[in-house]
Amino acid sequence: MASFLVLWDVDFTLVNAAGIGRHLYRLAFTELYGRELPEQADAPNMAGRTDRAIALDVLALAGVPDPRGEVSFFEAALARLAPGLSDLVRTTAKALPGAAAALAALAAPGGAPPQDNSGGTPGGHRPDGHRLDGMVRQSLLTGNVRPLAEIKLAPLGLTKYLDLNVGAYGDESEVRAELVHLARERAALAYRQEFDREATIVIGDTPLDVEAALATGARAVAVATGHFTIGELTGSGAHAVLPDLTDTEAVLDAVLPRRTRP
Secondary structure, X not given: OOEEEEEEOOEOOOEEOOOHHHHHHHHHHHHHHOOOOOHHHOOOOOOOOOHHHHHHHHHHHOOOOOHHHHHHHHHHHHHHHHHXXXXXXXXXXXXXXXXXXXXXXXXXXXXXXXXXXXXXXXXXXXXXOOEOOOEEEEEEEOOOOHHHHHHHHHHHOOOOOOXXXXXXXXXXXXXXXXXXXXXXXXXXXXXXXXXXXHHEEEEEOOHHHHHHHHHOOOEEEEEOOOOOOXXXXXXXXXXXXXXXXXXXXXXXXXXXXXXHOO
16 A cells, blocks of 8 residues: 655745744844844745755854854754744734645545644545545645744644654755655654655645755645745646645645546
8 A cells, every 4th residue: 555745845835924934033043142133134035945044044144153053053042932932823824725624635534533743644535535545644844943833833723634753844954855855764764664756745835845856756746825936836847736725636636646546
């Protein structure tokens, strides 16, 4: 029986976090350095990049000596301060249309109750009642440090079907493709099976998400819910491109093409 590892991006794929990440960067910088984040460092390009890569840019632009020597302290501050933003997430962030339904459909119960963050849930049935040919495990492949990813998702009810322990996060590499390898290794250990090539599916909203998937032989599914158009995402080489997640059957067909089903 085939098994699949579905790795979701967070920002502009599952949620619009309304600038929570930038706010957290300002808080972390002020806590560490006792001054406000300088204007020239306050608007880094974040789309599709990891927190490790973004933080290195921010520290350099802010004039912090030895950014590479400081980045682990900055990432630790991000992780430490993120949980305090849960109320802000509840009032300002939004789950993107169709995100909750897509997560639930891929994890549709096959008899076992959903598990919350502790081991994933087997994939089971399409909305039309036909059983999927295999097990679907879902987690994150995100540029966020894990506590930030969790705080963007949990208050919106989007962690129910995700095994966050096998995900890969933005403080673990500057290069997004490295995160795919890491998530595969963690999933293989957790589930005692391999998720080679297109048995891993990466879902994101930027060409960098697509690039990471293609570089590692994974299936690349792009959604045009961020700053990139359908044309740009198609041109980046994605195997499938969706305008958004609102058509659950289209999401299933993009993530798990019918040739993987009975």
